[in-house]
Amino acid sequence: MExxxxxxxxxxxxxxxxxxxxxxxxxxxSMAVFERLNRPNTVETVxxxxxxxxxxxxxxxxxxEDWFLSSVGGRIDEGEDPLxxxxxxxxxESGYESDDWELxxxxxxxxxxxxxxxxxxxxxxxxxxxxxxDGGEQIELMEVSFDELLDLIDSRELSGFSQIFRExxxxxxxxxxxxxxxxxxxxx
Amino acid sequence: MExxxxxxxxxxxxxxxxxxxxxxxxxxxSMAVFERLNRPNTVETVxxxxxxxxxxxxxxxxxxEDWFLSSVGGRIDEGEDPLxxxxxxxxxESGYESDDWELxxxxxxxxxxxxxxxxxxxxxxxxxxxxxxDGGEQIELMEVSFDELLDLIDSRELSGFSQIFRExxxxxxxxxxxxxxxxxxxxx
Numbered sequence: 474m475e476x477x478x479x480x481x482x483x484x485x486x487x488x489x490x491x492x493x494x495x496x497x498x499x500x501x502x503s504m505a506v507f508e509r510l511n512r513p514n515t516v517e518t519v520x521x522x523x524x525x526x527x528x529x530x531x532x533x534x535x536x537x538e539d540w541f542l543s544s545v546g547g548r549i550d551e552g553e554d555p556l557x558x559x560x561x562x563x564x565x566e567s568g569y570e571s572d573d574w575e576l577x578x579x580x581x582x583x584x585x586x587x588x589x590x591x592x593x594x595x596x597x598x599x600x601x602x603x604x605x606x607d608g609g610e611q612i613e614l615m616e617v618s619f620d621e622l623l624d625l626i627d628s629r630e631l632s633g634f635s636q637i638f639r640e641x642x643x644x645x646x647x648x649x650x651x652x653x654x655x656x657x658x659x660x661x
Numbered sequence: 662m663e664x665x666x667x668x669x670x671x672x673x674x675x676x677x678x679x680x681x682x683x684x685x686x687x688x689x690x691s692m693a694v695f696e697r698l699n700r701p702n703t704v705e706t707v708x709x710x711x712x713x714x715x716x717x718x719x720x721x722x723x724x725x726e727d728w729f730l731s732s733v734g735g736r737i738d739e740g741e742d743p744l745x746x747x748x749x750x751x752x753x754e755s756g757y758e759s760d761d762w763e764l765x766x767x768x769x770x771x772x773x774x775x776x777x778x779x780x781x782x783x784x785x786x787x788x789x790x791x792x793x794x795d796g797g798e799q800i801e802l803m804e805v806s807f808d809e810l811l812d813l814i815d816s817r818e819l820s821g822f823s824q825i826f827r828e829x830x831x832x833x834x835x836x837x838x839x840x841x842x843x844x845x846x847x848x849x
Contacts, residue, residue, distance in 0.1 A: 478724070484673075484675070485675070487672070487673070487680055487682070488682070488694050488696045489773065490698060490773075492675055492678060492680070494675070494676070497723050497797075498723065499723050500796055500797065500798070501796030502796075503796045505796075505797060506676050507676075507723070507724055508675050508677045508678060535685050535687050535688060535693075535695070536666070536685055582771060583771060585677065585700075607687075608689030608691045608693075609685075609687045609693060610688070611688055627828075627832070629828075636824055636827070639824070639828065640815075640817075640827065640828070643832055643835075644815070644831055644835060647831075647832060647836040647839075648835040651835075
């Protein structure tokens with residue numbers, strides 16, 4: 474298990490999270506039990522149509538009443554390549570396909586959890602089928618412009634995407650050179 | 662346990678994380694086991710001296726080789742008031758005290774974990790004692806200006822602070838009205 478010492482023991486296995494513990498030597502020579510979690514890595518995609526619209530989701534979850542805006546994405550299956558997972562999640566949740574994919578960055582949301590979030594852009598995406606949602610998903614698609622995406626992130630109405638991507642969007646909203654850079658990255 | 666259904670069961674108790682599970686009805690009527698974690702809430706403080714310098718930390722952790730920049734803060738003890746915890750962590754980690762505290766916001770870093778991060782500003786902070794570090798802490802203090810704080814967050818050299826506060830800082834760096842607002846909030 475990358476990210477924990479070799480002698481770390483798995484002390485719990487859950488449906489989403491596994492828990493690892495080990496004895497860690499402290500700076501003063503004393504010992505303490507340290508704990509880290511493992512969970513499936515995730516993918517998020519900035520999904521762009523040939524008309525330079527960005528597809529985002531309005532969704533809700535079975536244990537939450539409220540609808541919220543999010544990126545298109547989901548969990549990487551065990552052993553699955555991140556790009557394969559991103560293409561699969563995009564197809565299932567939106568029905569779109571693209572042949573112009575680029576990895577923007579990989580981000581670790583919190584240091585105590587072995588969890589990497591892969592953020593992709595997929596340009597020129599075309600609708601090829603209907604959504605394939607499972608029983609735990611309610612997802613509506615929305616098309617927004619590049620400027621609207623920046624506004625939705627700046628206002629926090631859209632709560633998804635990596636911290637790195639969010640910071641790029643806010644920089645782009647208020648700084649002209651950053652705007653041109655990010656627009657080129659996203660729209661190509 | 663706030664944030665999980667009443668019938669959720671604690672299925673694991675760790676040194677940092679507890680795991681809760683429950684049977685969740687899905688939109689199609691099927692059932693699935695849902696899982697949430699609980700961990701101690703945390704505090705982070707924007708600690709400001711009478712000379713309008715902001716105190717940040719250069720620290721490392723027993724299971725990491727690298728030094729990194731962070732905010733002054735830590736975990737809230739069981740049953741402890743968040744403001745009391747913030748004052749305690751500031752005194753232990755920096756030796757500073759302030760009598761001008763303000764809660765900026767409360768932030769939930771990830772939806773799958775019952776974990777609230779309280780972000781405070783403490784103005785006019787004076788050094789009243791030496792640091793009181795435990796055996797698992799190596800912390801050096803740094804003084805930076807308001808503008809340097811914005812640069813360190815914008816460049817991600819400083820990885821701490823809530824996503825909300827980070828976004829405020831980046832907005833402030835590139836947008837003059839946001840700069841004046843945040844400077845007034847932080848420096849008073």
